[in-house]
Amino acid sequence: MDRVSRALAGKEILVTGATGFLGQPLLEKILWSAPDVERIHVLIRPKRPFGGEVQTPAERLRRELFQSSVFDRLRYRYGDDFERFLEQKLVAVGGDISQDRLGIDPALREELHHRIDLIINSAAVVSFDAPLDDALSLNTRGAGRVARTRKSSGQQGMGGMTFSQHQLTGAAS
Numbered sequence: 001m002d003r004v005s006r007a008l009a010g011k012e013i014l015v016t017g018a019t020g021f022l023g024q025p026l027l028e029k030i031l032w033s034a035p036d037v038e039r040i041h042v043l044i045r046p047k048r049p050f051g052g053e054v055q056t057p058a059e060r061l062r063r064e065l066f067q068s069s070v071f072d073r074l075r076y077r078y079g080d081d082f083e084r085f086l087e088q089k090l091v092a093v094g095g096d097i098s099q100d101r102l103g104i105d106p107a108l109r110e111e112l113h114h115r116i117d118l119i120i121n122s123a124a125v126v127s128f129d130a131p132l133d134d135a136l137s138l139n140t141r142g143a144g145r146v147a148r149t150r151k152s153s154g155q156q157g158m159g160g161m162t163f164s165q166h167q168l169t170g171a172a173s
């Protein structure tokens with residue numbers, strides 16, 4: 001067991017932006033390298049696909065992540081137990097980082113405060129021509145909201161550490 005998998009064993013993590021280009025392989029990498037992670041709470045906003053019905057965070061978790069080809073080597077590793085493994089490890093949390101307190105239901109937020117050891121923030125708007133207000137609301141204030149979520153919870157609370165994707169990719173490069 002390497003240092004990362006040892007550090008994450010038994011831990012609970014909150015990940016934002018997990019449906020994204022970087023968020024999906026990030027989840028896969030954690031589940032592959034640290035299968036003893038206790039749970040990953042995946043913050044997802046409800047979304048209405050063009051011309052379709054609103055999809056709940058739990059529905060999006062199943063459609064966009066459980067069925068994603070990014071998990072192919074996990075599918076191969078776990079075979080028939082693949083879905084059960086994902087169900088044990090991944091849980092959808094409805095939220096939106098552009099909203100106060102990340103838009104998480106207050107009771108759930110309180111519960112998460114006592115459980116989350118680490119937050120990884122990968123939610124962002126990455127389009128170069130996004131309206132400035134949207135980019136600021138998400139990439140600057142959103143990241144701030146995620147960081148404050150950690151601070152407001154004190155020693156026992158949400159996230160001993162918070163990382164944003166640009167810190168992780170910067171550190172890796």
Ligand SMILES: NC(=O)c1ccc[n+]([C@@H]2O[C@H](COP(=O)([O-])OP(=O)(O)OC[C@H]3O[C@@H](n4cnc5c(N)ncnc54)[C@H](OP(=O)(O)O)[C@@H]3O)[C@@H](O)[C@H]2O)c1
Nearest residue numbers: 017018019020021022023096097098122123124126165169
């Ligand atoms: N792509 C790269 O090559 C690269 C390289 C280095 C660093 N990064 C950094 O990594 C981060 C993510 O980039 P990406 O390429 O993965 O972007 P992406 O594919 O556009 O994914 C963005 C993610 O953020 C979520 N999101 C957007 N607005 C949200 C909101 N208001 N509340 C909650 N979630 C929201 C999206 O969810 P929905 O599915 O609901 O839209 C999606 O999961 C950015 O900070 C970027 O700068 C990216």
